[in-house]
Amino acid sequence: MTSGTPAGPPLWRQAFDAAEKRVTPHAESLVRTPGFATGVALVRRVQNLAKDTARGVSARAWHLVNLPAGTDVARLRAQVGALDREVRRLTVQLENERRRPRPADVPREEHDADGAQSPGGPRPRPARRGAQRPPRA
Amino acid sequence: MERNALRARNGIKLVAGVDRPGVGLTPKDVVWERGRTQLWHYRSDKVRYSPPLLIVFSLVSRSYILDLTPGNSFVEQLLDAGFDVYLVDWGEPDERDAQNRLEDYVDDYVPAAVERVRELSGADEVNLFGYCFGGDLSLLYAAHHPDAPLRSLTVLATPVDFTKMGPMADVFRGGLEVDDVVDEDGNVPPRVVVQGFKTLTPTAEVTRYVTLWERLWNDEYVSAYQAMTGWSDDHIPFPGAAARETVQMLVRDNAMVTDRLTVGGDPVHLSDIRLPFLTVRAERDHIVPPEATAPLIDLVGSEDKHELRLDAGHMGLVVGRTAARTTVPEIIGFLRKRSDEVGED
Numbered sequence: 001m002t003s004g005t006p007a008g009p010p011l012w013r014q015a016f017d018a019a020e021k022r023v024t025p026h027a028e029s030l031v032r033t034p035g036f037a038t039g040v041a042l043v044r045r046v047q048n049l050a051k052d053t054a055r056g057v058s059a060r061a062w063h064l065v066n067l068p069a070g071t072d073v074a075r076l077r078a079q080v081g082a083l084d085r086e087v088r089r090l091t092v093q094l095e096n097e098r099r100r101p102r103p104a105d106v107p108r109e110e111h112d113a114d115g116a117q118s119p120g121g122p123r124p125r126p127a128r129r130g131a132q133r134p135p136r137a
Numbered sequence: 138m139e140r141n142a143l144r145a146r147n148g149i150k151l152v153a154g155v156d157r158p159g160v161g162l163t164p165k166d167v168v169w170e171r172g173r174t175q176l177w178h179y180r181s182d183k184v185r186y187s188p189p190l191l192i193v194f195s196l197v198s199r200s201y202i203l204d205l206t207p208g209n210s211f212v213e214q215l216l217d218a219g220f221d222v223y224l225v226d227w228g229e230p231d232e233r234d235a236q237n238r239l240e241d242y243v244d245d246y247v248p249a250a251v252e253r254v255r256e257l258s259g260a261d262e263v264n265l266f267g268y269c270f271g272g273d274l275s276l277l278y279a280a281h282h283p284d285a286p287l288r289s290l291t292v293l294a295t296p297v298d299f300t301k302m303g304p305m306a307d308v309f310r311g312g313l314e315v316d317d318v319v320d321e322d323g324n325v326p327p328r329v330v331v332q333g334f335k336t337l338t339p340t341a342e343v344t345r346y347v348t349l350w351e352r353l354w355n356d357e358y359v360s361a362y363q364a365m366t367g368w369s370d371d372h373i374p375f376p377g378a379a380a381r382e383t384v385q386m387l388v389r390d391n392a393m394v395t396d397r398l399t400v401g402g403d404p405v406h407l408s409d410i411r412l413p414f415l416t417v418r419a420e421r422d423h424i425v426p427p428e429a430t431a432p433l434i435d436l437v438g439s440e441d442k443h444e445l446r447l448d449a450g451h452m453g454l455v456v457g458r459t460a461a462r463t464t465v466p467e468i469i470g471f472l473r474k475r476s477d478e479v480g481e482d
Contacts, residue, residue, distance in 0.1 A: 009351075013347070013351055016347055020343075023340055024340045027339040027340050028338070028340075031304040031336050031337075031339055032304055032307065034307075034311055036307075036308075037304070037307045037308045037310065037311025037312070038311045038312055040308045040313060041308060041311055041312035041313035041317065042312075044313060044318065045317060048317055070321070077232040077321075077322065077323075078232065078235060078236075080232070080233070081231075081232040081233045081234070081235045081322075081323060082236045084172070084233040085234070085236045085237060085241070088171055088172045089241060089245055092171055092245040092246065092249050093245065095249055095252075096245075096248055096249055096252060099252045099256065
């Protein structure tokens with residue numbers, strides 16, 4: 001039972017490795033075929049269709065008794081989310097504005113060009129120090 | 138018999154989820170936060186280099202992979218090398234983040250983090266470091282803000298050619314829409330992200346369990362398995378609007394390569410990046426294949442640019458022996474050359 005050489009993997013593992021070596025390339029090429037991508041999209045659409053139909057039925061039932069359905073709550077959550085994002089962006093932009101050099105430190109036209117912005121408008125740039133450094137010698 | 142007893146003991150521990158190794162343990166402070174996003178500053182009394190290093194993490198996974206376990210931590214090695222390390226962690230997005238677009242990260246959060254780092258450190262500039270999709274955010278930030286106060290930019294496993302990203306990108310070119318996969322909170326749920334990654338190597342899941350069974354007696358292996366698979370199964374939701382933009386701009390238009398990038402409506406060109414630049418790619422990366430990262434070196438406009446190719450997998454770039462022996466020392470070498478010793482005039 002004793003041997004001078006280290007034991008190799010057990011037989012079952014060798015068998016598994018041999019099978020895996022044969023199967024893996026086929027499985028990997030399968031998931032890279034256009035058919036697989038289309039299949040995934042199709043399955044997902046069917047799942048969503050079934051889910052949406054069920055949701056529609058339950059929403060109508062809740063609305064019949066004048067109660068909000070899950071879809072109404074989801075819509076509200078999305079609206080709160082959008083509002084939260086706007087507030088967050090304004091806060092961050094305000095912070096960045098505050099960290100910028102004061103008007104006396106920057107040329108007049110640059111200061112005027114960077115007034116308060118709405119979150120939907122063009123983004124104000126961060127406080128700047130200078131152009132990106134050229135490579136060091 | 139003894140191995141079978143150890144297998145039984147470790148198997149029970151795994152199933153019960155007890156005795157998990159602690160992850161992300163390097164001491165740190167939250168120095169800025171907005172929404173779910175936090176800026177962490179790792180504590181260190183060994184800072185020898187300036188400017189500080191700011192790590193921008195990916196949007197779909199947990200940042201503790203960079204600080205996995207004591208002794209196997211990318212962050213720990215950077216601190217030991219004398220860098221002052223900060224990390225932007227995006228937290229766990231919920232319905233309040235569903236409308237977040239890429240410009241939120243590129244034009245608001247990253248600039249705010251950069252400014253906070255400068256404020257705290259007193260440095261004029263920062264060395265920016267992007268990991269995986271965080272590398273894409275860093276590229277967009279550096280390209281959209283050519284006058285940003287950056288000393289250098291390093292990106293790790295950062296995809297630019299999304300036609301080479303494999304099945305996960307192919308399904309979105311094959312007719313799948315982001316709206317087909319978003320959850321009720323408006324975000325792409327973590328299970329979809331995990332499934333997407335698992336599709337890349339369809340047999341890996343089976344091999345993983347077979348190897349686990351074979352080595353279940355080995356405490357060290359089980360501990361590493363728990364930490365690694367814990368991370369790879371533990372993703373975070375991808376904000377819906379950012380996911381739509383990613384799919385349209387980066388996947389379908391392949392805009393990084395075709396130079397059709399826009400951020401907040403502005404055209405953005407990677408060739409505007411003129412900083413000292415390092416891109417690190419892993420030759421055995423199944424998540425971000427090397428072909429997807431390969432064009433990057435030619436797309437940036439820097440004169441001082443370098444590419445490091447390593448014989449490693451995606452996680453092997455930052456975790457394990459290859460990382461400790463090759464990736465991290467190379468990155469440290471690159472950053473040291475672009476840093477000043479503290480106290481040096």
